[in-house]
Amino acid sequence: MAEYRLTTPLDDAAVRRLRAGDRVLLSGRLYTARDQAHKRLVDLIRAGEPLPLDLSGQVIYYVGPSPARPGLPIGAAGPTTAGRMDPYTPALLERGVKGLIGKGRRSREVREALARHGAVYLAAVGGAGELLARRIKKCSVLLYPDLGPEAIHVLEVEDFPVIVVNDTLGNDLYEEVAAQA
Amino acid sequence: MPNVREVHVDEVAGAVARLCRQANYHLPEDVTRAVEAAAERETSPVGREILGQIAENAGIAAEEQVPLCQDTGFTVVYLEVGQDVHLVGGDLTEAVNRGVAEGYVGGFLRKSILAHPWEGGNTGDNTPAVIHTEIVPGDRLHIRVLPKGGGSENKSRLAMLRPADGLEGAKRFVVETVAMAGPDACPPLIVGVGIGGTFDKVADLAKRAILRPIGRHHPRPEVAALERELYDEIERLGIGPQGLGGRTTALWVAVEIFPRHIASFPVAVNIQCHSARQAEVVL
Incomplete structure (x- = not known):
């Protein structure tokens, strides 16, 4: 288990070095998106329209x-359950997204897409929404203000703490933990 | 009218607003103690670290009057209205919702309610609340606010088992539900279980079970024994804090029971994340 400090946008080689269980402190820019924002982005992709942001x-x-x-x-800002975004995630990975932050398990399709796209x-x-909020220095709405908390x-x-669950080799930290139980 | 006490609905609205803020800023004492006790018993280093972060987060939220978690929940309100209370000044339901709106807008709490299940549109003030009203003896009005997060609610399940499945079937269903929730529902969890009644009653039992203070077992010995047995089985799943391994998968398991129909064996599991918020007041 290694510890890394990374800055976004993420460099391909740095992402490929990460292994399930590694700790990462992220700095730079993160884009927020939940269910409804994902739907809007993926609807654009499916309609062949350009995306309003470079991913x-x-x-x-x-x-x-x-x-x-x-x-x-910002107020409290902890992760929501990632599995709800599974139906949309492969399409966004195809557009070059290198990292996803949430909590909980991902589908097999998402894990395969992560490996495929590095x-x-x-x-x-x-x-721990307040603890994480202290690592967020600025917050502004970029897109879809009508969605309220679900806007992008x-x-x-700065030094936003995360743990690698699924790496580019197809490893899954939750499965490794379950296998040890 | 002798022995009838008047309560103005504005007083109810004000109390609900205060309870919404209080519940979202302050982790209840029993939960805080359970998290601290779990940290002492936890054998996984990462598990201990996460339990420490949960406690630290609660300290910051209380001190700065900010929400413990960004998901400040669907507001579930339990009212016990004494039958000698006369509510005056307006509509009780309207007053409760007015209180929720005031608490969430003024308290910097997230508004998470869509007006229509598929057509959407955020209501902008976290209303409507889910309101349960009971008429009880006395001249007091008891109000309890439970801000119920979506992530853990999503992992809750209900089954209409066959009587032949019986208690063993119910136990399997409870443990399977916690295993399926896994890391997704923000463990360590409080697991509320209902057994008996009808389809609607058993869900209500499970939700009321999570309201019971941690450490207080059911008064019936066979139910208390079931709570202990389920807790031990859940501990053996090894999911641990945030699903990263360890023995602290649940902080508490509470079971509520009710008589059942001869044809039915209903069981419901309401999953509550570690941010087990609630607040109450008696007017």
Whole structure:
């Protein structure tokens, strides 16, 4: 188990070095997206329309933050369950997304797509929304403000802590843990 | 009218608003103690680390009056209305929803409710609440607010078992449900189980089970024994905090029972994540 500090957009070689169980501190820009934002992006892809943002090398964080108190950049901002995004994820990986942050298991299709596209799935601690918010320095809405907490936000993070669950070789940390139990 | 006490619905609205904020900023004491106790018993280093982060997160949320988790839930409100209470000044349901709106908008809590299940449209104030009202003896009004997160609610299950499946079938269903929830529902969990009643009653039992304070077993010895047995079996799953391994998969298992129809053996499991928030007040 290794520890890395990485900055987004992620470099292909750095992503391929990561192994399930490694700890990563991420800095740079993360894009937020949940169920409805995923649907809108994938509907555009399926319709052959251009995407409103360049996803190559980017990291998507599955989060719907709570509103910020005055003077703070963001409210609580922990990960939501990643499995709900499974139907949309392969299409976004095809567009160059290199990292996904959430909590919980991914489907076989997503794990295969991660390996195929050289991308990783990372877990943040669910339910520690304020602890994670302290690593988020800026937050602004980029797209789909009508979706409220489900809008696509841009986050600037510093040393945002995650654990590699699915790496580019097809390893799965949750399965490894279950096999040891 | 002798012995009838008037309660203005504005007082109810104000109390609900305060409870929404309080529940979302403060992890209940029993849950905090259970997390700390689990950290001491946890053998997995990463498990201990995560339990420590959960406790630290709760400390920050309480100190800064910010929500413990960004998912501030579907607001479930339990009202026990004394039969000698006379509610005045307006509609009770409207007052509860007014309180939820005020609590969520003014308290910087997330608004997670879509007005229509498939046509969407965020209601913008987290209303409507799910309201359960009971008429009870006395002249008091008890209000309990449970902000129920979506991630753990999604992993809850209900089965109408055959009487032949019986208690053994119910146990298998409970353990299987926790195994299926795995890392997705933010373990360590509080597992609420209902057995008996009808389709709707058993779900209500399971949800009320998660309201019971951690550490207080069911008063009936056979039910308490079942709670202990299920806890041990769930511990053996080895899912651990956040599904990263360890013995702390559940902080608590609570079972509520009700008489059943001769043809049915209903069982329901309501999964609650470690951010097990609730707050109550008596007016």
